[in-house]
Amino acid sequence: MLSYFGFTIAFIAVFAAGRRFLLIPMLFFIVYGAIGNAISHTYWVILEGGYFPGFFTAQLYWVIGTLLLARLVSSWRVAAVATSAFAIFLVSVLSLTMQTA
Template identity: 55%
Template sequence: MENKSLTRTDLIVALALTMIMAVAFTLIGGRPLVVTFVVGLVGVAALLLWMFQAQAELPEPVSFYPVFFGTLAWQFIHFTEEFRTGFQELFPVLYGAEPFSADLFVSVNMVSYFGFSISCILVLSRNIRFLVAPMLFFIVYGAIGNAIAHTWWVILMGEYFPGFVTGLVYWILGPFALSRLIGSAKVAITFTLGFGLVLVSILTIFMQQ
């Protein structure tokens, strides 16, 4: 039976891809994306290392596609709430940047969704395992990170913040998708708690008062 865990080469290339994504997001969005997306990519790197060390096997396509693409489908609903309520204008200001233009906000999100989808297909159906990095990024920040961040912004500000309502669904979808990808509910929950503590700390420290 074929081993479906990450090889050393897969790990190295996936970590390099994670670094490239971090640089790209930093150049595109500055501090707002550093305190969110780049922090999420640090979480991705930690999970990649764990997956390699534990020799966690990737799931079968037939069982994981519904989980991943169902979670990604919800992202379109979440994006709609964010866009209609002005997330692209309010979020960057919290971290000392100018509001994102509608063109930039839509483009970054749509291109990302394309990348997440293609990565999942190529990883599971074509065995290009290093592309698990973009898959993990969607789950780690697109799902789990969105749940944590949107909830925390509401707590800090004491009022509704764009994307909060649909972001709540990711408290369920995020850890579930992660557990199905890495094959361990315990690790998924532990990661979610640890990542939450780190993300909340970063979001709080760097928020403009």
């Protein structure tokens, strides 16, 4: 919970106080924390062929993560391309990891 508190304070500081350098923790939270969560939970459900804990809430991150990223970079197109590219990359990494395990 402490990390979420840090991300929340960074988010407020970026938009309220103009502290642009704090975008780095926000970018990590959005890309890996939200979008990565959505990608990996969806992948595991498809791989297992059944429910995986966190799947339903992770589906909200497909939308929320992309919305936040679009707000951060001020472009829907860039956010959609980045989300798609990260999905392709993460699914490839997860697939390789599952094959070697």
